[in-house]
Amino acid sequence: MKKIIILVFCFVSFATMAQGEENTYNKWLFKVGANIVDNSGDTNPFNGLALKKMGFSNNIAAGVDYRFNKHWSAGLFLSINKxxxxxAELDGEFITMDLDYFATDLSMKYYLRSATNELNRFNMYLSGGVGMxxxxxxxLSLNFGGGLVYWLNDSFGVTLESVAKFTTENDVQYDSNHFQHFVGITFRLGKKDSDKDGVVDKEDACPNTFGLVAFKGCPDADNDGIKDSEDxxxxxxxxxxxNGCPDTDKDGVIDSLDNCKNTFGPKENNGCPYKDTDKDGVLDKDDACPTVKGIVGNKGCPKVEIKKEETARVNKETLNKVLKDYAKSIYFNSGRHSFTEETFVILEEITTKLKQFPNAKILIEGHTDSVGGSRLNLKLSQERADEVKQYFVVNGILEINIxxxxxxxxxxxxTNKSKEGRELNRRVVIKVK
Incomplete structure (x- = not known):
């Protein structure tokens, strides 16, 4: 009796310590069924498995296991037989009187597979321990064996188990090495885990969705270490x-907001590198004339160089030539009659030249390409010519002379059939009469 008390005390102590290991798998398993004992009397319990040598009377067995990890459990097993x-044949001779068999076993089980979802209902395990x-x-005996549990549902399973028991004492009649086999029903007293993710519903923040233990049962679909609810x-x-979003080019702009997600670029340009459309060495963001090749010193705009005349005043022919060159750099916003920013520098230069001829009659012509309706183009050309006139008037040129x-x-x-031709046709001409 003292040995039985010691075994029970060891089991209870171990199960109590194991509760702190991984409470996701805190499941008590109870089993009850029948046992068969083969007692051949040989030192090797694998000898003599003939059914005629086994006891079949009052062969009741029951046990309890505490499964503290998906692979490990501790168990206590009690059995009686006759x-x-x-x-029955024991130690090579047929017995002349009935003999009772009683056993108490304490074991550790290692589960080769763990039933954490409905597709894995088989639990196969190896066992080892001590018993009396x-x-x-x-x-006393040293026990080694194995078995399997097939779970019929979340609570009940069928169990088959075989254990080889080796005695720790020699030359003991009848109480020798033997096999014990068990078949029965196992009941799992565990907390409900609806989504089969290994986290019981009571502790599962997402009880109806398969998730991870690290996130209290909530999922992380992309496996980036951030649970979906915060991703x-x-x-x-x-x-x-x-917040769980990727930045492929590592430029500090997440891919969903990055217009160039595979190319490093600044945040202020939506993750894209700045362009230099006209290839003049001035980035578009700093280029006052982004589509016209210019020079760095003039903010990317072309600089119209006018040869200084030997006299203070230039003649009309020379002035018209100058005005023609300047007018090539007058640009309007697309489809509108408002000036682009870089054009004001050119208009200022033209105004300065015209003021040298305060009484000259000035003609401003507006022209377009053939894209769009002719009426619309006529209206747009007039509006652009008027816009140039208005600038001159505001800046000191007499309106009556324009x-x-x-x-x-x-x-x-x-020709309007090519892009280059259309660009030439979209123009303003300024001349002195």
Whole structure:
């Protein structure tokens, strides 16, 4: 009896310590069924498995296991049996009187597979431990075996188990090495885990969704270490710094907001590198004339160089030539009659030259390409010519000396069939009469 008390005390102590290991798998398992004992009397319990040598009377067994980890459990097993005379053979001889068999075993089980979802209902395990059995005398044994549990549902399973028991004492009649086999029903007293993710519903923050223990049962679909409920991009692996969203080019702009997600670029340009459309060495963001090749010293705009005349005043022919060159750099916003920013520098230069001829009659012509309707083009050309006139008037040129005429698409200087030709046709001409 003292040995039984010691075994029970060891089991209870171990189970109490194991509760702190991994409470996700805190499941008590109870089993009850029948046992069969083979007692051949040989030193090797694998000898003599003939059914006629086994006891089949009052062969009841029950046990309890504490599964503290998905692979490990501790168990206590009690069994009784009876060898019936004269059918049972022990130590090579048939017995002449009935002999009772009683055993108490403490074991550790290692589960090769763990039933954490409905597709894995088989639990196969190996076991090892110590025990005490008695036929004539109380005898200690070292036990090794294995078994399997097939779970019929979340609570009940069928168990098959075989254990080889080796005695720790020699030359003991009847109380010798033997096999014990068990078949029965196992009941799992565990907390409900609806989503089968290994986290019981009571502790599962997402009880109806398969998740991870690390996130209290909540999912992390993209496996980036951020649970889906806090992940701004739950289906794409990302970074903590961006709430789970990726930044492929590592430029500090997440891919969903990055217009160039595979190319490093500044945040202020939506993750894209700055362009230099006209290839003049001045980035578009700093280029006052981004589509016209210019020079760095003039903010990317072309500088119109006018040869200084030997006299203080230039003659009309030379002035018209100068005005023609300047007018090439007058640009309007697309489809509108408002000036682009870089044009004001050119208009200021033209105004300075015209003031040298305060009484001169000035003609401003507006022209367009053939894209769009002719009426619209005529109207737009007139509006642009008037816009130039208005600038001159505001800046000190007498309005009475200025005439502005829009010709629309009627006077092309190049073909409208090519891009280059259309660009030439979209123009303003300024001349002195």
């Amino acid at each position: 060898f019936k005379a004269p059918d 059995f008695k036929i004539v005398d109380n005898t 701004a991009c739950p289906n794409v692996a990302g970074l903590n710094a961006f 005439e502005a005429i829009g010709y629309g698409e009627s006077l092309p200087i190049a």
